[in-house]
Amino acid sequence: MxxxxxxxxxxxxxxxxxxxxxxxxxxxxxxxxxxxxxxxxxxxxxxxxxxxxxxxxxxxxxxxxxxxxxxxxxxxxxxxxxxxxxxxxxxxxxxFPEQKQLTDNSNQNWIYLDNVSDPGNLGTILRTADWFGIRNIGFSHNCVDPYNPKVVRGGMGAHFHISIHTEVDLNDIKAMGHTILAADQSGTSLSKCNASSITKWCLVLGSETHGISEEITPLIDHFVAIPGTGKAESLNVAVAGGILMFLLK
Amino acid sequence: MxxxxxxxxxxxxxxxxxxxxxxxxxxxxxxxxxxxxxxxxxxxxxxxxxxxxxxxxxxxxxxxxxxxxxxxxxxxxxxxxxxxxxxxxxxxxxxFPEQKQLTDNSNQNWIYLDNVSDPGNLGTILRTADWFGIRNIGFSHNCVDPYNPKVVRGGMGAHFHISIHTEVDLNDIKAMGHTILAADQSGTSLSKCNASSITKWCLVLGSETHGISEEITPLIDHFVAIPGTGKAESLNVAVAGGILMFLLK
Structure with a gap:
């Protein structure tokens, strides 16, 4: 008891x-x-x-x-x-795992989550990043908490494989020399960004309803979109993130 | 009132x-x-x-x-x-929209959902199919209902753009001459299936916990996987489906 x-x-x-x-x-x-x-x-x-x-x-x-x-x-x-x-x-x-210094993994690729608010989406993004062997996830201060029970369940073990960095300023990732890519339906397709020449990148995924926040927009090197031919208004953020991680890895 | x-x-x-x-x-x-x-x-x-x-x-x-x-x-x-x-x-x-005859769209590609049970996943799959302009979705008899309120919300309008076929027998889609592909982590990568030579396909997505059911396994022409390098055990079905739809379109 x-x-x-x-x-x-x-x-x-x-x-x-x-x-x-x-x-x-x-x-x-x-x-x-x-x-x-x-x-x-x-x-x-x-x-x-x-x-x-x-x-x-x-x-x-x-x-x-x-x-x-x-x-x-x-x-x-x-x-x-x-x-x-x-x-x-x-x-x-x-x-909680000890939060590593950002610079400990300065040569590795990142996912940065900007105000992602749905725990189901966040858990799925963590699980996908884990599948593709991405080692670092940074969270903006206004994201849903990575240790939220629903996020942990959706992550299916990702929390124990990936370095989770909370309250991260995207400036600090950029300062390590990463090319900052952001998923945005008004962007260009990844093939036009010469993605294969990018040695280290950080993929930013934004809020389900508001997209990438204005505050970090000046830091973005390339806005990347996934071309669609149907009538849907947008892709779910976890699906868009999954396709971009697949293309970048 | x-x-x-x-x-x-x-x-x-x-x-x-x-x-x-x-x-x-x-x-x-x-x-x-x-x-x-x-x-x-x-x-x-x-x-x-x-x-x-x-x-x-x-x-x-x-x-x-x-x-x-x-x-x-x-x-x-x-x-x-x-x-x-x-x-x-x-x-x-x-x-409910009138259910079309399967053969009305015999020249178009299909998504077939085999025992997908999470309404959030199903809604996201519909939304993604809509984004990529896929016109037909078939549901096995044991899938979550496409008109479940959570599926409808997650579909974000897909229900009004896509022909939804419930209680579909995969044999009938195969009989129309479609190559049957199924997402399965033990499969080969899509590039090895000579996907570009496939003129009309049906992508099968299976249950979150049990994968593709035994009953339909004999109908599958190619099991396709998404290669991963990380430690995760699998991808979420909606993310795997999204990557495969992207590659097939």
Whole structure:
């Protein structure tokens, strides 16, 4: 049983304010927690309840090996900590990764998220970046929080593979010599930007409703669009980002 | 004011069973409703309440011109019919488009959705298909309903531009001479399938958790993958679909 006071504190991590106060976040699901443990994320503790085919003994053994405390609790306690209605019966507490210096990865490509507000889109963008081996994601100050439970679920483990940089000023990425590309439907197609000659780039994805913010517009070297022939007004930001990451990699 | 009995009937359209009983669905938001009216969708009636900057007089004038009944109602009535917490104060009733014969579009490319279960993904796939000018979408019998409110919102007007075919047997598309491609991470890259020589294709996107179902596997001509270099286990189905549609168009 989780002591009432600790249960309350853990539950508070559903809110951004408390996540940043404690530098901790919750993750859930057997697969995601196994990925966190395997990827050397700083998993502090896990709680689970046994139900149907679970628990997954492989994961419990791994938690043992890594000396990560884990405890069987009630279904109700898991439901309090979980963010989903049909949860898998396991939740873990993870410490925020240490935020690297931007310059530690100055030779690598970046994704920069400017005011992206939908957690589902953000999780999908992280998952896609992870697929294409992009190592760095920068977040503007007004983006949805990368440690939001829905973003973490959508990221499918990306949080444990990619360096996440919050509150990043795009000027600092530009100062490292990156060519700044931004997805914008009024831009030109990527083939016209001579993309293959760009040695290191930062792809900016903007707000679902407002696009790239005025504040950072002067920093953009090329606005890139994905040509369409149909009647739709625009592409979803996660899909547009996926196509551009595919083309750039 | 909407008569209580009609309000109850309209509210029932949130459930698939009643949508198919009446062959009607609800849409919401000024922009989506304007797109429906402009695209010659069969809009039966609209209800709105005035709030903040709304109503949009241009849309109200269009409804007048097209002789579509529209009525100001209470905020509460709109809230009952809307599927979103922060709705825009306008809802419209639309008749299902007539389902075309498959053979009416036998020379055009298709997307076929096999057991796709997340309404957000499905809406995004429809929006992307619309962007790339794909005219036909076929749904397997076990897909989420294309007229589900979340799918309709995510489609951003795609429902009024694309022929939607429900309960489609993939055999019938194959019988029209289409090359059947299926997104699958164990497949080969599209460049190896000699894609440019394919004159008419049908791209199959499968379930988020189970991939392409066994039942239709024998029909697939090429399994196509999107090469990744990172640590992610897979791409989101809407992102994978977007990249493949981009490559095929």
């Amino acid at each position: 989780i002591p009432a006071k600790e249960l309350k504190r853990l539950k508070s991590l559903k809110q951004k304010k408390y996540r940043y106060r404690y530098s901790q976040f919750l993750i859930e699901g057997w697969r995601l927690i196994e990925e966190a443990v395997t990827s050397q994320a700083n998993v502090i503790q896990a709680w689970y309840h046994t139900d149907r085919d679970y628990p997954d003994q492989v994961l419990l053994d791994k938690l043992d090996q890594k000396q990560i405390p884990h405890e069987e609790v009630t279904k109700n306690e898991i439901n309090i900590l979980s963010d989903t209605v049909h949860n898998q019966g396991i939740v873990a507490l993870v410490k | 909407i008569p209580a009995k009609e309000l109850k009937r309209l509210k029932s359209l949130k459930q698939k069973k009643y949508r198919y009983r009446y062959s009607q669905f609800l849409i919401e938001g000024w922009r989506l409703i304007e797109e429906a009216v402009t695209s010659q969708a069969n809009v039966i009636q609209a209800w709105y309440h005035t709030d903040r900057d709304y109503p949009d007089q241009v849309l109200l004038d269009k409804l007048d011109q097209k002789q579509i009944p529209h009525e100001e109602v209470t905020k509460n009535e709109i809230n009952i019919l809307s599927d979103t917490v922060h709705n825009q104060g306008i809802v419209a009733l639309v008749k």
